[in-house]
Amino acid sequence: MKLEQAIQSTKFKSETHKAGLNILYTAWWLKTSFSQALKEYGLTHEQYNVLRILKGKHPEQMCVRDIACRMIEKSSNVPRIVDRLEIKKLVKRSVSSFDKRETMIQLTAAGLLLLEVTTKKADELFDMQLCVTDEEAKQLNELLEKLRQKEL
Amino acid sequence: MKLEQAIQSTKFKSETHKAGLNILYTAWWLKTSFSQALKEYGLTHEQYNVLRILKGKHPEQMCVRDIACRMIEKSSNVPRIVDRLEIKKLVKRSVSSFDKRETMIQLTAAGLLLLEVTTKKADELFDMQLCVTDEEAKQLNELLEKLRQKEL
DNA sequence: AACTAATACATGTATATACATATAAATTGA
């Protein structure tokens, strides 16, 4: 669907301005289908993201700060997301012996299992939902990274 | 910044998978600088979005549903965003005389004034922050719209 | 060692997102 239809607006200040809105809309669209797919497993996409990050180091533990800096949305409140994962017994908290300020997080067996199932679903969704060739995806990645030259 | 640095991850299942994450990250990045710019005016970017939509029809009024379907994030709770704008006297609510179920929303003079100032700021930000040529932006728009072929 | 600053995390608050439910008004159709 054209952006014009999606947000019922036809006049944009420039192609660049339109690109900005197009990125925001596409991200919403992607997040929505992703969340939908995770719903039957009782996970939000932020919770899934934390589990994925933990998997990267598993069976090692990770501290909250290390998780936070790997999150897509940097302003995520990781302690609170971990709270919810802990209630569901998908992760385990423990105080670091190195540095008692640090809380170490580790996937449980249940977390690992759930992650395997949901990852399969999530990967399928990405492949199905995103209709671009490998070459186009590469081009898209280059354009997005150029666009973000000016850092925060 | 490369996505790899941004989320400290080097292995992606495919270029397409990376593109998905890249879109999500870029949207977060854009939303963040946008919100930052609006902050000194006491507006969130959703509140700004509603004001912009209202401006499109001003001085006519719009009903909640019409605003909602023009929002970038379709799951936005427009009545609640309008609540906050109303408290700040930036918009005015009234019951439609056509259909008493509809609530009509209209920009106030204060809302219109604030919008003019913030729009200037926001447009400047878009121009400054998004480092692509017109041609690249056009390409980006085409790629995003192709990517979204499979609708929700 | 004791004081200060910095760090890591938890927690609090306001707003937003996502979705379910409630309420009132309009529409449909028997």
Place this chain on the structure above:
DNA sequence: TCAATTTATATGTATATACATGTATTAGTT
């Protein structure tokens, strides 16, 4: 016409985002 359905909005709840503050621990300085 009146009951049932649909529509428009409001409201409630859980989670997330964005940011400020609190608390414990570590690191740095004198």
